[in-house]
Amino acid sequence: MIRINENYLKLKASYLFADISRRVTAFQQANPDKKIIRLGIGDVTEPLPEAVVAAFHKGVDEMADAGTFRGYGPEQGYDFLRDLIAKEDFQSRGADISGDEIFVSDGAKCDTGNIQELFAGDIRIAIPDPVYPVYVDTNVMAGRTGQNVDGRYEGLVYLDGTRENGFIPELPGEPVDLIYLCYPNNPTGATITRAQLKAWVDYARENKALILFDAAYEAFIRDPELPRSIYEIEGAREVAIEFRSLSKTAGFTGTRLAFTVVPKTCMAYDGQGGAHSLHAMWNRRHTTKFNGVSYPVQRAAAAVYSPEGKAQSRALVDHYLNNAAIIRKEMTALGYDCVGGENSPYVWIDGKMGSWDFFDMLLNKAAVVCTPGAGFGSCGEGYIRISAFNSLANVQEAMERLRAVLK
Ligand code: MLT
Numbered sequence: 001m002i003r004i005n006e007n008y009l010k011l012k013a014s015y016l017f018a019d020i021s022r023r024v025t026a027f028q029q030a031n032p033d034k035k036i037i038r039l040g041i042g043d044v045t046e047p048l049p050e051a052v053v054a055a056f057h058k059g060v061d062e063m064a065d066a067g068t069f070r071g072y073g074p075e076q077g078y079d080f081l082r083d084l085i086a087k088e089d090f091q092s093r094g095a096d097i098s099g100d101e102i103f104v105s106d107g108a109k110c111d112t113g114n115i116q117e118l119f120a121g122d123i124r125i126a127i128p129d130p131v132y133p134v135y136v137d138t139n140v141m142a143g144r145t146g147q148n149v150d151g152r153y154e155g156l157v158y159l160d161g162t163r164e165n166g167f168i169p170e171l172p173g174e175p176v177d178l179i180y181l182c183y184p185n186n187p188t189g190a191t192i193t194r195a196q197l198k199a200w201v202d203y204a205r206e207n208k209a210l211i212l213f214d215a216a217y218e219a220f221i222r223d224p225e226l227p228r229s230i231y232e233i234e235g236a237r238e239v240a241i242e243f244r245s246l247s248k249t250a251g252f253t254g255t256r257l258a259f260t261v262v263p264k265t266c267m268a269y270d271g272q273g274g275a276h277s278l279h280a281m282w283n284r285r286h287t288t289k290f291n292g293v294s295y296p297v298q299r300a301a302a303a304v305y306s307p308e309g310k311a312q313s314r315a316l317v318d319h320y321l322n323n324a325a326i327i328r329k330e331m332t333a334l335g336y337d338c339v340g341g342e343n344s345p346y347v348w349i350d351g352k353m354g355s356w357d358f359f360d361m362l363l364n365k366a367a368v369v370c371t372p373g374a375g376f377g378s379c380g381e382g383y384i385r386i387s388a389f390n391s392l393a394n395v396q397e398a399m400e401r402l403r404a405v406l407k
Contacts, residue, residue, distance in 0.1 A: 007143045010153070016133050016375040017041045020359075027363050037398040039327075040369035042186070042345060042387045044251045045394075046319060048300070049312030052250060055303035059296030073292045076283070077104025077259065081298045085259060088305045089244065095231035101263050101279065103286055104301075106256040106293050108216045108245040112180075113138040114289075115212060115241065115260070118281050119178060119268065126157045126176040128169050130187055130376030130383075132214065135180040151378040160379050161188060163350070167339055168196055171203050179204065181230075182214035184221060187376045187385040188348040189324075189340015194227050201230070204239035208269060210278075211240040216258075219249035219317050221343045237263040241278065248320075248345065248389075250304045250313040257293055257301045320345045323395040324388035330399040331386070334406050345388040348373070358384050366401035 014022070020040050028036055048056070062068035076082065083099035090097035105111050113134050121144060127136055129152075136153065139145060146154030157176050159169030167190040172179075181200060183192040204211050213230040221228050230240045242261040246252035262282045267275040293301075303309040328341030331349050341347035351358035355372035362368045362384075373383030388395065 005141070005143075007141050007145075010140050010145065010147055011137055012148075015137070016371070019375070020369065020371065023359075024363065024369055027367075031367070034367045036363075036367045036369060037390065037394050037401070038369045039386045039388075039390060039395070039398055040371045042248065042389050044248060044253050044316075044320075045390050046251060046316055048251045048255065049304070049309055049316060051303045051306055051309040051312055052300045055306075055309075056255075056296050056300035059299030062299075063295060070295045073295055073298070075287045075290050075292045076100075077102065077293065078295070078298050081302050082259075084302055084305045085244075090229060090231060090261075093228060093232055095229050096237065097229075097231055097261055097263065101261055103260045103262060103282060104293055104298065105258050105260060105286075105290065108214065108243045108247070108258040108260075109134055111258060111260045112212065112214055112243050114285070115282070116142055116144070116178075117285060118278060119210075120271075123177040124157060124175060125155075126159055126172050126179045128161055128180065128182075129158045129378060130161055130167075130373060130380035131180065132182055132186045133376065135212075136377075151374075158377070161185075161190070162379060163337070163339075166190055167348070168192055171199060175207060177207075177209050179209060179211045180214070181211055182216070184217040184344040185340070185346075186214075186217065187346055187371065187373065187380065189342075189344035189346040189385075190348075191221065191223070191226050191343045193225070194233065197227055197230060198233050201233045201236045201239060205235050209239065210266070210268060211236075213240050213242045215242055216245040217248055217344060217346075218244065219313070220321060220345055222321065223343050226343060231261070231263070237265045239266065241266060241282075246301055246304060249317065250301075250309070251316055252301070255297055255300060257297050319392070320388045323390065323392060326392075326395055326399060327386050327388060330402065334403065336406075341388070347386045347388070349384050349386060351382060351384045353382070355381055355384055361405070362402070365405045366398070368398045368401055 082102040086099040161167035167188040218228040230236045245258035262279045264279045266278045324341040327347045337350040339348040355374035359372040371385040373380030
C-alpha cells in the first residue's frame, strides 16, 4: 500500500497565493465586466530590460548554431555569471564572496524551500511572524513541526513582528539553531539596519546557529546606510546563507533566475564534534537534484550586470518604488498606518479590521486585489499587504477606487 507523507495533512489545503488566486477567479467569473487590478502577489508587470532581451536572443541564437550549441551546463551555473555576480553584488560592496560560492538556480522560492534538507529533523527553528509562508510550509512537509494549533505550528519558535518593534523581531528568548530572516521584508516591507543585523550575526556565532537570509528585495534599497547583503556584516561568512533573485530586481519572474550564496566557511555540526561544510553539502544536493538554468537565461542574467543592464534594471525598480510611494502616501492620507513602501515594493497596512474581511471588501467593492496579512501568520491578522508591482496607470486607478470605497 502506498502511504502518504502525513506531514502534508498538517498543512492548510492550499498555498496562500493559490488560495487568493482561486477567490479572484471566482470573482471574475461572477463579474466578467469588471477590470480587476492585481496588487496581490508580487509579480512584475513591466517587460525585461532591453539589454537583457538582446543577450537572451543572442543566447538562443548560439543554441541554434552547431558551432556554439551547448548541452548540459555546470549545475552551479556558468562561471561567466557566477564570477560577475560575486564581483558586482558582493565584492564591490566589500563583501568577501567568490564566484564558486554562488549557486545559480531557477528561483529563491525553491532554494529557500529546499535548503532545509541539509539540517537534522530535530533542530530548533526560529520563524518570524508574519513571514513568507514557504519557510514554514517546507519545514512542516519535512516533519519538523507538530500540528497547527490556532494558526501556529507546534515545535517552531515564532518571533513576533509587531507595530511596536517595527516588524524587526527581537532575538529569541530560547536557544535556536536555524533562523529565517528576510530584508527588505516580505510581507511587511520593513528594513533592517546594520546594527540590528549584526546582533543576529553575533547571536548565530555565539550559538553555532545558522541564518538563512532572504535578500530577494535588496535591489529596492535606496538608503545607502542599509545593508544589501548579510555579508556586509563582519563574521556573517561563518553563519549565514543568502538567497537572491532577479525576479524583482530585473523582471525575471517568468524568466527564472536566482542564486544562493553558501560561503565555504559556513559550517553545520553532527553532534559528535564534527563540523561539516554546508557549501560541500549544498553542492552535493544541487548536483544531484538540479541540472542548471538554461544557457540563454544565464546570458540574459549576465546582461543585468552590464552598464546598460544595470541602468535599465534600476529604472525598473525605480518604477515600482514610485508606485510604492504613491500607495503609501494615499493609504496614509486615508488614515491608515503604513509600514514599508520605502526601500521595498510592499506596503503593509493596518486595515483596522480582519485581514480577509479587508481583502474581500477591496475585491468586491473596488475590484482591487491585495494580500491578507493573516496569510503570513497570526501577527499579520488585521493587516493587508499592497504590492507595487503593476503599471503606474493601474496603481493610480486602484488608488482612486480605494479612495472612493474607504473614505
Ligand atoms: C509574494 O507575493 O510574496 C511573492 O511574489 C512570492 C514569491 O516571490 O514567491
